[in-house]
Amino acid sequence: MAETNxxxxxxxxxxxxxxxxxxxxxxxxxxxxxxxxxxxxAVRRATDDDGVGSIVLTGSGAKAFVAGADxxxxxxxxxxxxxxxxxxxxxxxxxxxxxxxxVIAAINGFALGGGCELAMACHVRIASDNAKFGQPEVNLGxxxxxxxxxxxxxxxxxxRALDLVLSGDIIDAQEALRIGLANRVVxxxxxxxxxxxxxxxLSGKSRVAQSRALEAVLHGADLSQSDAMHLESSLFxxxxxxxxxxxxxxxxxxxxxxxxxxx
Ligand code: DAK
Numbered sequence: 001m002a003e004t005n006x007x008x009x010x011x012x013x014x015x016x017x018x019x020x021x022x023x024x025x026x027x028x029x030x031x032x033x034x035x036x037x038x039x040x041x042a043v044r045r046a047t048d049d050d051g052v053g054s055i056v057l058t059g060s061g062a063k064a065f066v067a068g069a070d071x072x073x074x075x076x077x078x079x080x081x082x083x084x085x086x087x088x089x090x091x092x093x094x095x096x097x098x099x100x101x102x103v104i105a106a107i108n109g110f111a112l113g114g115g116c117e118l119a120m121a122c123h124v125r126i127a128s129d130n131a132k133f134g135q136p137e138v139n140l141g142x143x144x145x146x147x148x149x150x151x152x153x154x155x156x157x158x159x160r161a162l163d164l165v166l167s168g169d170i171i172d173a174q175e176a177l178r179i180g181l182a183n184r185v186v187x188x189x190x191x192x193x194x195x196x197x198x199x200x201x202l203s204g205k206s207r208v209a210q211s212r213a214l215e216a217v218l219h220g221a222d223l224s225q226s227d228a229m230h231l232e233s234s235l236f237x238x239x240x241x242x243x244x245x246x247x248x249x250x251x252x253x254x255x256x257x258x259x260x261x262x263x
Contacts, residue, residue: 006038010060011045016053017199018046021060028067029059031114033085035070036092039118047099050262053203055099056195057122058106059115062188065107065131066115071140086145089114093121093147097218100211102202106195107131108188112170117146120155123214125181126195127173128188133181134170154221156180206244207262212236 010021020042022029029035039057046055059065069089077085096103096118105111105122111133119125119133127133135144135152143149144165153161156179164171176182186194202210212235220228239245243263251258 006042008032008035009038009042011042013046013049013052015196015200016051016203017196018042018049018052018055020046020055020057022058022066023060025059025061025064027070028064028110029061029115030067030070030072031089031118032070032073033088036089040092040095043096043099043103047101052101053207054102054104054199056104056106056199057096057118058192058195059108062109064110064115065105066112066118067110068113068115068136069146082145089117089146093117097121097123100214101207102199102210102214104195104198106191107133107173107182108191112136113144113148114146117144117148117151120151120181121147124183124198125176126184126186126191126198127176127182128191129173129185130188131173131176131182131185132170133173133176134168135165136168136170138166138168152181206242206248206258206260208242208244208260209239209248212239 008022008024010023012019020039022035022039024030024035043055046052074082074085102124103122105119105125107119107125107127109128109131111119111131113136116133116135135148137144149165152164160179173182173185177185184194216232216235220231223231244260247260248258
């Protein structure tokens with residue numbers, strides 16, 4: 001296992017998955033600027049590492065994934081600084097969502113405000129049964145500023161998103177699963193193993209195809225349906241130029257397991 005520590009983030013590579021752990025447990029892993037910069041740098045490092053197939057993002061300790069943006073750091077901001085901070089958070093979360101390797105959020109407790117927004121920038125969300133989700137910014141006289149007003153309705157639908165954003169209500173893992181905010185819920189003690197297991201399953205698939213699928217789904221969501229269909233057919237066509245596609249189809253025809261070269 002290779003391990004590299006940032007100041008507020010732990011980075012380790014285990015069985016082909018890069019684990020990025022937000023590590024400010026005394027502040028319930030609240031996101032200050034430095035922590036966000038480190039998460040993005042860690043995601044870049046993982047994306048650039050050919051030994052890494054997928055990325056798992058989680059929080060340190062048993063209580064919180066991320067309890068939000070650091071309220072202490074943002075309390076004194078002016079309107080201009082608030083807008084700049086929101087832009088910084090949005091660009092940072094876009095970079096995580098834009099990673100061309102699957103990013104799995106392993107949500108081990110509170111995912112509130114910026115924490116819920118961070119989880120939503122990940123591609124798949126696995127939650128422990130004690131996880132709690134919410135966009136409680138209205139309680140602070142704020143609205144979500146890290147993409148929450150945009151990603152939440154795209155994931156759970158406008159009505160459910162407005163319900164959460166207007167009320168600031170905190171929901172549990174089962175409710176998050178019911179509305180599609182969490183993809184899976186597992187007992188808290190099994191979360192790490194469940195995320196590792198899922199990452200391992202992904203690593204047996206074609207990396208090139210996964211990267212193209214991420215691009216089709218994420219980039220396509222911002223396009224008209226006909227433009228998105230065009231994007232899909234172009235990316236589908238590009239798959240035919242890959243060794244992975246030749247290997248996948250010949251393995252199927254030869255009734256053997258594919259060994260994808262990742263090219
Ligand atoms: N920021 C800073 N510190 C936090 C924090 C946060 N978001 N959440 C918790 N902490 C700190 C607490 O202050 C406490 O520190 P000490 O007093 O020990 O020094 C420590 O973590 C433990 O927290 P508690 O003692 O409160 O623990 P409890 O179990 O009693 O309560 C809780 C857990 C999660 C219910 C509670 O901590 C809580 O309500 N936390 C705040 C949750 C919240 O409102 N999160 C949303 C934050 S708003 C923006 C862009 C984006 C955003 C905002 C603006 N701009 C562009 C300006 C995003 C906003 C948000 O994320």
